[in-house]
Structure formats: structure tokens, C-alpha cells
Amino acid sequence: YPMQTLTDTLVCTNANQSRQRNKHIKEGDWFCWIGLRLAMAVEPRSGQLRTYWDTEGREGFVDTPANFGQRFGMTRHCFEEILYCMSISDGHNGSDPWKPIRPIIDEFNARRQRVVSPGNILCVDECMSAWKGREAKYHHDRLPHKTKITRKPEGKGTELKSIADGESGVEGQARQRSKQYAREYGEGTAVVLRLAKPYDGTGRT
Template structure:
């Protein structure tokens, strides 16, 4: 079996050539070129190809064998529910990493005697719990700036913040808060990877979800620098 390939070639008529008159090409002519085709055993097979959909396929149904339940005793108050996600060992890890990061911040160039980091003192577990409580409370009382929670003006007088921690100490802990000291060039979430893994492992241990789940996404307005940021124009934060 041979396949015929057609190609165009333009030939010039020598009788019309003249030094003063441009040559006029003749109409294109067809020439054929024959090449051997592929062997029959190497040609693609059309067996199994269909031109219409069939309805004889069956979808495999996977039975749901789990039960939606809490795998630990039910908490009696919000503090016990919060404590299910954290434990003493993990809090001690955050304290350790934060203190190490404070030493690195103190050693950075540009630090002077008047810098806030020069007043750093080691963080402990009890103070970290106070810091986390105040940080969560800023989500229930919305103000424009963190400094506003420590204002003495009667419009902003929230005594619970200044009663438990000074503004400078809160800002300093927030500046040095850290979760890992291990660098990684491959994992862009390396700095928060330990807390993400801890949360996922803890949820697997304390809760079993049901068969039907509604998964949503939380959109947070972010104007900072993020290498893997994706812009979704149809979603407004």
C-alpha cells in the first residue's frame, strides 16, 4: 500500500525572460511523490472505538462504614474544647521556638539600645496562654489597630488587655512568635507546617466526620508578599 503526496512547484517559462521585462511565471503544476506507508502491524488500531455513549457501565458504590462522633469525652466549656487542640508539650515547643527566635532578632543588624527587643525576657507557658487569650479576644472586639486595645481614652478603654499584659510586651511576643527553626527551600509553608500537622493529627484523633460534608473556604484579605498567592477575581475578601 502506497500513499500519494502532492506538492506544488512553480516553473518559469524561459521564452518570456527579458532583461527589461519581468518574467511571468507559469501556472503552478502538480507533481507527485510516492513514499512507502507504515506496515500494517504498526498502524493504529480502531478496534474498540465507538461513536456513541453506552449506558451499560456500572458505578462502584463504596459503603460508608464510619459514624459521626467525638472520639473523646465531650468538653463541658469552651476552655476544655480549646484545650483539645493544644497540649502542654505543644505549648512548650512554641515557647522554646519563640525564645530562640527572639535571640535571632536581637542579633540582627540595626538593633540599638532603644530597640524594643532589648527588653525581651524569656517567654513561659503561662504567659503564652495569656497572649493567646488576648489575641483571640481581638477577634471578638474589632478595632482598627492593635494599639487601640490599650488606649486610655474613654471610647477605647478596654481594661482587660492592660490588666493582663502591657502593649509593648504583647507586640514583642507577636514579633518573635515562631513555630520552627528548621529551614526548608522546598516547603513554602515550612514556618507554619508544624502547627498545621499538629492540628490535622489532633482532629483525626478526636473527631470522626459524617458521610455528608460541606466544604467551604475562608477568604482573608491579604496585601502582603506571598510567592504562591493566587488571585481569584470572582471572590471578594
């Protein structure tokens, strides 16, 4: 997790919690919440959100109850409060519609650069971050731009440009839309230059 952004996330989320007269959350609550979201991805259940907190099996179903409350120590009410109040930005974006999430992307990239040493071959491609909510053109605080590609497994969301180790497939960095180098070289070349910049002079292809 990009730890440098954690403090800002807690401040913004707790500001919303205060407005709703909810109890403030701490680091442990935040990571428990993230853990629950990951568990939902690994152990998907059909039906409404409350299904994950069922303590008894449903009639006519053979699956065991998820029982997240007992397993992970967070009630559904607490989970939904954090979900409703979660915020990673103060909402003042200025001229950059992607400002709220840039710190997380930048921290992700910095962490990858510290711990991942790619091989000699680098591969530039795009990846999708799925988004099932609204777009900014329909609502003031929604996704600035939604990409729709039907051939993708998750075909609706934010398209990120990324660079990966061509041998292992491990992703090195991801980038959002940016204007750097675009005027001089065009957008396609500019994407490659932005992603490959940390590896200048290393002899990689």
C-alpha cells in the first residue's frame, strides 16, 4: 500500500465520517476494510453485500456462509460506513481531473522502482482498472473518462498505460493521461518516453 498517502486518506475519510456523525477510523480499520474488499474479490458471492455477513447457510444453497463479521472482526454496519465516507482527496482538483488518485499512482510507481528490477526486455502496453460507476459527464464527482473496450475481460473503466518486464510479466509502472512529450513527439511516442524514463541509460530494450 502507498503509505505516504495513508494519512491524507484517513484525514479525508474521517472528515466525511464526522459530517455523518460516525466514529473516526484508524489505520487498522482502513487495512481491515481493504482486506475485506480483497476477500470479496477472491471469494465472490451472489446477491447483496449483506450476504458476506451471513452466519447461516441459505435455504436451497450448498455453499457455507461467508461470516465475514466473525472471521475478520468488522461488522457490516462499520464496513458500509467506511464505504460511504471513503475519500482519498479533498475534492479540489484544479485543472487536473485525475489529481485525487495521482498520489497513489506515483507512490505505487516509486515502490515498484525500489523493489522490482526488470530484465533486459521491457514491454509497454495498457491495462484496465474496472469501473462500474458513473462518468464525469453525467455526475460532478465521478470518473473523468471511462474507456469502453468490448474485447477486454473488464471492458469498462480507466485505461492505464504500463511498462512491464518482458520476461517475467511483472508490471513496473503505470501511468495516467499526461501531456509530457506529447507536443514534440505525439501521444504514442510520448507514452513510451514517460514510462521508460526511469530506465534511461540502463541498456534495456
